[in-house]
Amino acid sequence: MKTLYTTSVTAKGGRNGHLKSDNGILDLEVRTPKTLGGANDDYANPEMLFAAGYAACFDSALNLVISKSKTQTGETSVVAKVSLGSIENGAFGLAVELDVNIPGVSLEEAKSLTEKAHQVCPYSNATRNNIDVKLEVTNN
Known part of the structure:
Protein backbone atom coordinates (compact mmCIF):
# COMPACT_ATOMS: atom_id res chain seq x y z
CA MET A 1 0.00 0.00 0.00
CA ASN A 45 -18.81 4.91 21.99
CA PRO A 46 -16.40 2.99 19.73
CA GLU A 47 -19.18 1.49 17.58
CA MET A 48 -20.71 4.93 17.00
CA LEU A 49 -17.35 6.30 15.91
CA PHE A 50 -16.79 3.34 13.58
CA ALA A 51 -20.27 3.86 12.09
CA ALA A 52 -19.55 7.56 11.53
CA GLY A 53 -16.26 6.83 9.80
CA TYR A 54 -17.67 4.04 7.63
CA ALA A 55 -20.73 6.09 6.58
CA ALA A 56 -18.65 9.14 5.64
CA CYS A 57 -16.02 7.11 3.83
CA PHE A 58 -18.56 5.00 1.93
CA ASP A 59 -20.51 8.09 0.85
CA SER A 60 -17.26 9.61 -0.46
CA ALA A 61 -16.42 6.41 -2.34
CA LEU A 62 -19.96 6.36 -3.73
CA ASN A 63 -19.69 9.94 -4.96
CA LEU A 64 -16.31 9.18 -6.55
CA VAL A 65 -17.85 6.24 -8.43
CA ILE A 66 -20.83 8.37 -9.48
CA SER A 67 -18.55 11.16 -10.69
CA LYS A 68 -16.32 8.80 -12.68
CA SER A 69 -19.36 7.17 -14.29
CA LYS A 70 -20.74 10.63 -15.20
CA THR A 71 -24.11 9.56 -13.78
CA GLN A 72 -26.53 12.28 -12.69
CA THR A 73 -28.05 11.58 -9.26
CA GLY A 74 -29.60 13.47 -6.40
CA GLU A 75 -27.76 13.91 -3.10
CA THR A 76 -26.64 10.53 -1.77
CA SER A 77 -26.76 9.42 1.85
CA VAL A 78 -25.35 6.47 3.77
CA VAL A 79 -26.53 5.28 7.18
CA ALA A 80 -24.10 2.85 8.81
CA LYS A 81 -25.54 0.59 11.50
CA VAL A 82 -22.78 -1.09 13.49
CA SER A 83 -23.63 -3.99 15.80
CA LEU A 84 -21.42 -5.47 18.49
CA GLY A 85 -22.00 -9.10 19.37
CA SER A 86 -20.46 -12.15 20.92
CA ILE A 87 -18.72 -14.75 18.80
CA GLU A 88 -17.09 -18.08 19.63
CA ASN A 89 -14.71 -18.53 22.57
CA GLY A 90 -16.11 -15.53 24.46
CA ALA A 91 -14.71 -13.02 21.95
CA PHE A 92 -16.58 -10.11 20.38
CA GLY A 93 -17.29 -9.22 16.78
CA LEU A 94 -18.89 -6.56 14.64
CA ALA A 95 -21.50 -6.55 11.89
CA VAL A 96 -22.43 -3.63 9.65
CA GLU A 97 -25.48 -2.69 7.62
CA LEU A 98 -25.06 0.16 5.16
CA ASP A 99 -28.34 1.79 4.09
CA VAL A 100 -27.42 3.57 0.87
CA ASN A 101 -29.76 6.02 -0.84
CA ILE A 102 -29.08 7.25 -4.37
CA PRO A 103 -32.02 9.30 -5.65
CA GLY A 104 -32.57 10.10 -9.30
CA VAL A 105 -31.54 6.76 -10.79
CA SER A 106 -33.20 3.37 -11.20
CA LEU A 107 -32.90 0.89 -8.34
CA GLU A 108 -30.78 -1.33 -10.60
CA GLU A 109 -28.36 1.56 -11.28
CA ALA A 110 -28.28 2.48 -7.58
CA LYS A 111 -27.36 -1.11 -6.68
CA SER A 112 -24.63 -1.18 -9.32
CA LEU A 113 -23.12 2.10 -8.10
CA THR A 114 -23.27 0.84 -4.51
CA GLU A 115 -21.46 -2.39 -5.38
CA LYS A 116 -18.76 -0.41 -7.18
CA ALA A 117 -18.35 1.89 -4.17
CA HIS A 118 -18.10 -1.21 -1.95
CA GLN A 119 -15.03 -2.22 -3.99
CA VAL A 120 -13.44 1.25 -3.67
CA CYS A 121 -14.17 2.20 -0.04
CA PRO A 122 -11.20 1.60 2.29
CA TYR A 123 -13.52 0.58 5.16
CA SER A 124 -15.17 -2.00 2.90
CA ASN A 125 -11.76 -3.29 1.83
CA ALA A 126 -10.58 -3.47 5.45
CA THR A 127 -13.66 -5.37 6.62
CA ARG A 128 -14.15 -7.66 3.61
CA ASN A 129 -14.11 -11.33 4.67
CA ASN A 130 -13.65 -10.22 8.29
CA ILE A 131 -17.13 -9.05 9.31
CA ASP A 132 -20.59 -9.24 7.81
CA VAL A 133 -21.42 -6.11 5.79
CA LYS A 134 -24.97 -5.97 4.44
CA LEU A 135 -25.86 -3.44 1.73
CA GLU A 136 -29.40 -2.10 1.56
CA VAL A 137 -30.04 0.20 -1.40
CA THR A 138 -32.88 2.64 -2.11
CA ASN A 139 -33.36 5.27 -4.79
CA ASN A 140 -35.90 7.71 -3.37
Missing part, protein backbone atom coordinates in the same frame (compact mmCIF):
# COMPACT_ATOMS: atom_id res chain seq x y z
CA LYS A 2 1.21 3.48 -0.85
CA THR A 3 0.30 5.64 2.17
CA LEU A 4 -1.71 8.75 1.30
CA TYR A 5 -2.65 9.91 4.80
CA THR A 6 -2.00 8.93 8.41
CA THR A 7 -3.66 10.17 11.58
CA SER A 8 -3.40 9.24 15.22
CA VAL A 9 -5.85 9.08 18.13
CA THR A 10 -4.90 8.25 21.71
CA ALA A 11 -7.36 6.38 23.91
CA LYS A 12 -7.12 6.41 27.69
CA GLY A 13 -9.55 4.47 29.85
CA GLY A 14 -11.00 2.24 27.10
CA ARG A 15 -14.79 2.30 26.73
CA ASN A 16 -15.10 4.54 29.77
CA GLY A 17 -12.38 6.97 28.92
CA HIS A 18 -11.14 9.75 26.69
CA LEU A 19 -10.09 10.05 23.05
CA LYS A 20 -7.88 12.73 21.60
CA SER A 21 -6.52 13.07 18.06
CA ASP A 22 -2.96 14.15 17.41
CA ASN A 23 -4.19 17.52 16.09
CA GLY A 24 -6.67 18.04 18.94
CA ILE A 25 -9.75 18.25 16.67
CA LEU A 26 -11.21 15.04 18.11
CA ASP A 27 -11.29 15.41 21.90
CA LEU A 28 -14.13 13.57 23.60
CA GLU A 29 -15.25 11.30 26.36
CA VAL A 30 -16.51 7.82 25.48
CA ARG A 31 -18.69 5.60 27.62
CA THR A 32 -20.16 2.13 27.48
CA PRO A 33 -23.73 2.29 26.11
CA LYS A 34 -26.60 1.50 28.47
CA THR A 35 -27.44 -1.80 26.72
CA LEU A 36 -23.92 -3.02 27.49
CA GLY A 37 -24.08 -2.04 31.16
CA GLY A 38 -23.28 1.67 30.97
CA ALA A 39 -25.15 4.31 32.95
CA ASN A 40 -26.79 5.98 29.92
CA ASP A 41 -26.44 6.74 26.21
CA ASP A 42 -25.24 10.33 26.61
CA TYR A 43 -21.75 9.74 25.19
CA ALA A 44 -20.09 8.49 22.05
Whole structure:
Protein backbone atom coordinates (compact mmCIF):
# COMPACT_ATOMS: atom_id res chain seq x y z
CA MET A 1 0.00 0.00 0.00
CA LYS A 2 1.21 3.48 -0.85
CA THR A 3 0.30 5.64 2.17
CA LEU A 4 -1.71 8.75 1.30
CA TYR A 5 -2.65 9.91 4.80
CA THR A 6 -2.00 8.93 8.41
CA THR A 7 -3.66 10.17 11.58
CA SER A 8 -3.40 9.24 15.22
CA VAL A 9 -5.85 9.08 18.13
CA THR A 10 -4.90 8.25 21.71
CA ALA A 11 -7.36 6.38 23.91
CA LYS A 12 -7.12 6.41 27.69
CA GLY A 13 -9.55 4.47 29.85
CA GLY A 14 -11.00 2.24 27.10
CA ARG A 15 -14.79 2.30 26.73
CA ASN A 16 -15.10 4.54 29.77
CA GLY A 17 -12.38 6.97 28.92
CA HIS A 18 -11.14 9.75 26.69
CA LEU A 19 -10.09 10.05 23.05
CA LYS A 20 -7.88 12.73 21.60
CA SER A 21 -6.52 13.07 18.06
CA ASP A 22 -2.96 14.15 17.41
CA ASN A 23 -4.19 17.52 16.09
CA GLY A 24 -6.67 18.04 18.94
CA ILE A 25 -9.75 18.25 16.67
CA LEU A 26 -11.21 15.04 18.11
CA ASP A 27 -11.29 15.41 21.90
CA LEU A 28 -14.13 13.57 23.60
CA GLU A 29 -15.25 11.30 26.36
CA VAL A 30 -16.51 7.82 25.48
CA ARG A 31 -18.69 5.60 27.62
CA THR A 32 -20.16 2.13 27.48
CA PRO A 33 -23.73 2.29 26.11
CA LYS A 34 -26.60 1.50 28.47
CA THR A 35 -27.44 -1.80 26.72
CA LEU A 36 -23.92 -3.02 27.49
CA GLY A 37 -24.08 -2.04 31.16
CA GLY A 38 -23.28 1.67 30.97
CA ALA A 39 -25.15 4.31 32.95
CA ASN A 40 -26.79 5.98 29.92
CA ASP A 41 -26.44 6.74 26.21
CA ASP A 42 -25.24 10.33 26.61
CA TYR A 43 -21.75 9.74 25.19
CA ALA A 44 -20.09 8.49 22.05
CA ASN A 45 -18.81 4.91 21.99
CA PRO A 46 -16.40 2.99 19.73
CA GLU A 47 -19.18 1.49 17.58
CA MET A 48 -20.71 4.93 17.00
CA LEU A 49 -17.35 6.30 15.91
CA PHE A 50 -16.79 3.34 13.58
CA ALA A 51 -20.27 3.86 12.09
CA ALA A 52 -19.55 7.56 11.53
CA GLY A 53 -16.26 6.83 9.80
CA TYR A 54 -17.67 4.04 7.63
CA ALA A 55 -20.73 6.09 6.58
CA ALA A 56 -18.65 9.14 5.64
CA CYS A 57 -16.02 7.11 3.83
CA PHE A 58 -18.56 5.00 1.93
CA ASP A 59 -20.51 8.09 0.85
CA SER A 60 -17.26 9.61 -0.46
CA ALA A 61 -16.42 6.41 -2.34
CA LEU A 62 -19.96 6.36 -3.73
CA ASN A 63 -19.69 9.94 -4.96
CA LEU A 64 -16.31 9.18 -6.55
CA VAL A 65 -17.85 6.24 -8.43
CA ILE A 66 -20.83 8.37 -9.48
CA SER A 67 -18.55 11.16 -10.69
CA LYS A 68 -16.32 8.80 -12.68
CA SER A 69 -19.36 7.17 -14.29
CA LYS A 70 -20.74 10.63 -15.20
CA THR A 71 -24.11 9.56 -13.78
CA GLN A 72 -26.53 12.28 -12.69
CA THR A 73 -28.05 11.58 -9.26
CA GLY A 74 -29.60 13.47 -6.40
CA GLU A 75 -27.76 13.91 -3.10
CA THR A 76 -26.64 10.53 -1.77
CA SER A 77 -26.76 9.42 1.85
CA VAL A 78 -25.35 6.47 3.77
CA VAL A 79 -26.53 5.28 7.18
CA ALA A 80 -24.10 2.85 8.81
CA LYS A 81 -25.54 0.59 11.50
CA VAL A 82 -22.78 -1.09 13.49
CA SER A 83 -23.63 -3.99 15.80
CA LEU A 84 -21.42 -5.47 18.49
CA GLY A 85 -22.00 -9.10 19.37
CA SER A 86 -20.46 -12.15 20.92
CA ILE A 87 -18.72 -14.75 18.80
CA GLU A 88 -17.09 -18.08 19.63
CA ASN A 89 -14.71 -18.53 22.57
CA GLY A 90 -16.11 -15.53 24.46
CA ALA A 91 -14.71 -13.02 21.95
CA PHE A 92 -16.58 -10.11 20.38
CA GLY A 93 -17.29 -9.22 16.78
CA LEU A 94 -18.89 -6.56 14.64
CA ALA A 95 -21.50 -6.55 11.89
CA VAL A 96 -22.43 -3.63 9.65
CA GLU A 97 -25.48 -2.69 7.62
CA LEU A 98 -25.06 0.16 5.16
CA ASP A 99 -28.34 1.79 4.09
CA VAL A 100 -27.42 3.57 0.87
CA ASN A 101 -29.76 6.02 -0.84
CA ILE A 102 -29.08 7.25 -4.37
CA PRO A 103 -32.02 9.30 -5.65
CA GLY A 104 -32.57 10.10 -9.30
CA VAL A 105 -31.54 6.76 -10.79
CA SER A 106 -33.20 3.37 -11.20
CA LEU A 107 -32.90 0.89 -8.34
CA GLU A 108 -30.78 -1.33 -10.60
CA GLU A 109 -28.36 1.56 -11.28
CA ALA A 110 -28.28 2.48 -7.58
CA LYS A 111 -27.36 -1.11 -6.68
CA SER A 112 -24.63 -1.18 -9.32
CA LEU A 113 -23.12 2.10 -8.10
CA THR A 114 -23.27 0.84 -4.51
CA GLU A 115 -21.46 -2.39 -5.38
CA LYS A 116 -18.76 -0.41 -7.18
CA ALA A 117 -18.35 1.89 -4.17
CA HIS A 118 -18.10 -1.21 -1.95
CA GLN A 119 -15.03 -2.22 -3.99
CA VAL A 120 -13.44 1.25 -3.67
CA CYS A 121 -14.17 2.20 -0.04
CA PRO A 122 -11.20 1.60 2.29
CA TYR A 123 -13.52 0.58 5.16
CA SER A 124 -15.17 -2.00 2.90
CA ASN A 125 -11.76 -3.29 1.83
CA ALA A 126 -10.58 -3.47 5.45
CA THR A 127 -13.66 -5.37 6.62
CA ARG A 128 -14.15 -7.66 3.61
CA ASN A 129 -14.11 -11.33 4.67
CA ASN A 130 -13.65 -10.22 8.29
CA ILE A 131 -17.13 -9.05 9.31
CA ASP A 132 -20.59 -9.24 7.81
CA VAL A 133 -21.42 -6.11 5.79
CA LYS A 134 -24.97 -5.97 4.44
CA LEU A 135 -25.86 -3.44 1.73
CA GLU A 136 -29.40 -2.10 1.56
CA VAL A 137 -30.04 0.20 -1.40
CA THR A 138 -32.88 2.64 -2.11
CA ASN A 139 -33.36 5.27 -4.79
CA ASN A 140 -35.90 7.71 -3.37
